[in-house]
Amino acid sequence: MEKKQKLKKVIKAWSKGEEKWKFNPNLADDDSAIFERTTDISKRHNRQNARHTQKPEAHLADLEGVVVECKGRAITVRTDDGNYLCKTYRSTISENSDATLVVVGDEVVIKPIVQPTEQALGEGLIQQVKARRTKLSRSRKRETNRSGELEHVIASNIDLLFVVSSIFEPLFRTGLVDRYLAYAEYERITPILIINKIDLAEPGELEDIRRIYEPLGYEIIPVSARTGIGLQELKDKLMGKTSVFSGHSGVGKTTLLNQLTGMDMPVGEVSEKTLKGLHTTSFATMLEVKNDKGEIGYVIDTPGIREYGLAFIPREELRHCFIEFRKFAPNCRFPSCTHTTEPDCAVIKALEHGEIAPSRYESYLAILEQAIA
Numbered sequence: 001m002e003k004k005q006k007l008k009k010v011i012k013a014w015s016k017g018e019e020k021w022k023f024n025p026n027l028a029d030d031d032s033a034i035f036e037r038t039t040d041i042s043k044r045h046n047r048q049n050a051r052h053t054q055k056p057e058a059h060l061a062d063l064e065g066v067v068v069e070c071k072g073r074a075i076t077v078r079t080d081d082g083n084y085l086c087k088t089y090r091s092t093i094s095e096n097s098d099a100t101l102v103v104v105g106d107e108v109v110i111k112p113i114v115q116p117t118e119q120a121l122g123e124g125l126i127q128q129v130k131a132r133r134t135k136l137s138r139s140r141k142r143e144t145n146r147s148g149e150l151e152h153v154i155a156s157n158i159d160l161l162f163v164v165s166s167i168f169e170p171l172f173r174t175g176l177v178d179r180y181l182a183y184a185e186y187e188r189i190t191p192i193l194i195i196n197k198i199d200l201a202e203p204g205e206l207e208d209i210r211r212i213y214e215p216l217g218y219e220i221i222p223v224s225a226r227t228g229i230g231l232q233e234l235k236d237k238l239m240g241k242t243s244v245f246s247g248h249s250g251v252g253k254t255t256l257l258n259q260l261t262g263m264d265m266p267v268g269e270v271s272e273k274t275l276k277g278l279h280t281t282s283f284a285t286m287l288e289v290k291n292d293k294g295e296i297g298y299v300i301d302t303p304g305i306r307e308y309g310l311a312f313i314p315r316e317e318l319r320h321c322f323i324e325f326r327k328f329a330p331n332c333r334f335p336s337c338t339h340t341t342e343p344d345c346a347v348i349k350a351l352e353h354g355e356i357a358p359s360r361y362e363s364y365l366a367i368l369e370q371a372i373a
């Protein structure tokens, strides 16, 4: 087809709003449609809300709540009065210095416009986003991000970071797991490794993983969403806390959460060709998990990620994010040793003596290479 004709067709389809031209999560490595700088949002909202936003009714008092879903610009907030579908607007105030305005887990104050009923969500405006106690972030590629922000927050106010992997389909990747663990050390949140799909494990595979991570003090929970192995132990860990499930696409985050909550959220197929997941979950959502005793835990399901960038962690800090280095680093000749090319490096010596796992050291080098400062 002629190039011009093709373009015409695309524009026509677009203006009709055909499904195929809408946001396609499989193409987006970067699930950040709403995550823009406050200033950008304010600019646009100044234009748009001047026309469209209903005036809040004066008699409805402000409410405190927690963001449980961010779907494009539609933000669902859970309050004691029920759930409200909210938007940010020109007067939204954030207590956070990073550029990501609202994420799942954020504690917010909303101005209700319409109260919820049994059939429908309420409606409201987000007045204030409170300071985040903790967050799960990743760095963003400058080319694919309009606002130019370097750090993109995925979820906030979490007590536990569950790094979800599978033993097969897709294969366990030490590089990705080590990135999460380094981040957890940097952010000072407790990480727990979930190894899913152990129904597919070959003898010895799980032991190989345990041998790397358990001596470092990291907890591993082997599970199978398919057979139910390990799910009770996992559920016990979730009670009384807010957790996030993060990991590669297709490892089974949503399948696990369906099992734990009894819900029926869409789960993906693993491509036979690449044995990789196909990015089924496209928005973060916070879910409630209950146990037999009536206790509750909250878990945030997140979209699978392809690459976990940590470029915002300064090189100087990264050295301390691999916990096994801490024991040896004081014996390096230079206090500022980066454990790469310096003479008399105790970390490299430990690596040579088999006291540090080669895969961990490789992960360190890979992250160090991408660090910006």
Ligand SMILES: Nc1nc2c(ncn2[C@@H]2O[C@H](COP(=O)(O)OP(=O)(O)OP(=O)(O)O)[C@@H](O)[C@H]2O)c(=O)[nH]1
Pocket: 196, 197, 198, 199, 200, 223, 224, 225, 226, 227, 247, 248, 249, 250, 251, 252, 253, 254, 255, 256, 266, 267, 268, 269, 270, 277, 278, 279, 280, 281, 282, 302, 303, 304, 305
């Ligand atoms: N054999 C086996 N397959 C599983 C298990 N858990 C999940 N799967 C399958 O793995 C595939 C992907 O599962 P999802 O739950 O969509 O994976 P996800 O991590 O949520 O993926 P994204 O939403 O793309 O990040 C589905 O076909 C599941 O049936 C398991 O324990 N064993």
Ligand SMILES: [Mg+2]
Pocket: 253, 254, 255, 267, 280, 281, 302, 303, 304
């Ligand atoms: Mg999913």
Ligand SMILES: [Zn+2]
Pocket: 329, 332, 333, 337, 338, 339, 340, 342, 344, 345, 346, 347, 348
């Ligand atoms: Zn050193």
